[in-house]
Amino acid sequence: MKTEYYLKRLVEEFHSTTVATLGQDGHPQTRVIDMMLWDEKGVYFLTAKGKAFYDQLVEQAFVAVSATKDKAAISLRGKVRSIGSEKLDEIFEKNPYMQKIYPGDTRAVLEVFWFYEGQGEYFDISDPSHVVREAFVVGDTALAASGYFVGQGCIGCKLCYSVCPQKCIDISVRPVKIDQSHCLHCGRCAEICPKQVIIKR
Ligand code: SF4
Ligand code: SF4
Numbered sequence: 001m002k003t004e005y006y007l008k009r010l011v012e013e014f015h016s017t018t019v020a021t022l023g024q025d026g027h028p029q030t031r032v033i034d035m036m037l038w039d040e041k042g043v044y045f046l047t048a049k050g051k052a053f054y055d056q057l058v059e060q061a062f063v064a065v066s067a068t069k070d071k072a073a074i075s076l077r078g079k080v081r082s083i084g085s086e087k088l089d090e091i092f093e094k095n096p097y098m099q100k101i102y103p104g105d106t107r108a109v110l111e112v113f114w115f116y117e118g119q120g121e122y123f124d125i126s127d128p129s130h131v132v133r134e135a136f137v138v139g140d141t142a143l144a145a146s147g148y149f150v151g152q153g154c155i156g157c158k159l160c161y162s163v164c165p166q167k168c169i170d171i172s173v174r175p176v177k178i179d180q181s182h183c184l185h186c187g188r189c190a191e192i193c194p195k196q197v198i199i200k201r
Contacts, residue, residue, distance in 0.1 A: 014067035021056040078118010160189035
């Protein structure tokens, strides 16, 4: 359910995203791409077959996507594939401005790409002293845990808590526990831990 919630927000609220691929020189390239459509299987966007971006999508079949609005951000990283002209008319119906960019039958030069499998993250700093982070998956894949985690050997000294900018470490338990939904991934806790039991994944 949360995946659908974030994909819907990405398309209907954020809409314009930055999409990264690798250029021919092997370095990252980004461009702004509107996310046109979403469903429970992923999100859909367009590009023209003449663009270098099109060649990169076909060849690499993988993108990183980021969008931000009102101090909140949604990112995706994962697999894409062309579905040809499937959903093209639906996309033009839901995004009428496209009819002015590609009038009449000129839309035939466009191809629809489907982001169908990968990891996503929502990150919200609209309340700066209480950031919110949530991971989600798109398609048939497992969620890869990332961030900082406390392992065995914690002595409960609370030094990590003392330097944590978000105070998102529960020090009432041992080992202490990092609340992943409010962690900045800054790494200060891991740096100061005298037992070096805080691991970055
Ligand atoms: S990584 Fe930073 S924000 Fe997260 S628990 Fe450690 S000190 Fe706190
Ligand atoms: S600094 Fe390390 S040993 Fe001390 S409470 Fe935090 S995790 Fe445990």
